[in-house]
Amino acid sequence: MRVKKGDTVEVQIGDNRGTRAKVLVVNAQANTIVVEGVNRVYKHVRRSRRNPQGGRLSMEMPVPVANVMVVCPKCSQATRVGMRVTSAGTKERFCKKCSASLGQIGPAARMKTASPKG
Ligand SMILES: [Zn+2]
Structure with a gap:
């Protein structure tokens, strides 16, 4: 894994191609990373004690590390x-x-x- 948490990466593939953003999470086992604002999905959540409002929660899903390149500072x-x-x-x-x-x-x-x- 040559990408570290906190690196800035450029997405090469998919809807977010060309986006530059920070790496939030690195999963070395799965060879995936979570990039700020990339591969966002809406998770629909029911009302609960933790989230009394319910509704849609926006969160980033992991992307394969091969889909990004590190941006040199x-x-x-x-x-x-x-x-x-x-x-x-x-x-x-x-x-x-x-x-x-x-x-x-x-x-x-x-x-x-x-x-x-x-
Ligand atoms: Zn350089």
Whole structure:
């Protein structure tokens, strides 16, 4: 999964093609993401204690991650994302168009330490 929560992505396929919006949820197992305002559906809800008014609730449904491209914050193009190891030993994502860093992935590489139980 090369898309992270909080990334800006551009939708490539479907009704929302061309839309740029923020990633709200990433589901790595299903390879889907929820993008703000993309793939909105109306869920019809009955009156209930939680929602005494009932009516239609607008919510975003997940879209396949393959349907979007990450928008690079540096060159603001929809781009593919690469991975590389920095000189500090950490992995980072980078824009394949302008090769700007898109931020580290996780903490710095961990050193192998002896387990406390021996
Ligand atoms: Zn770029």
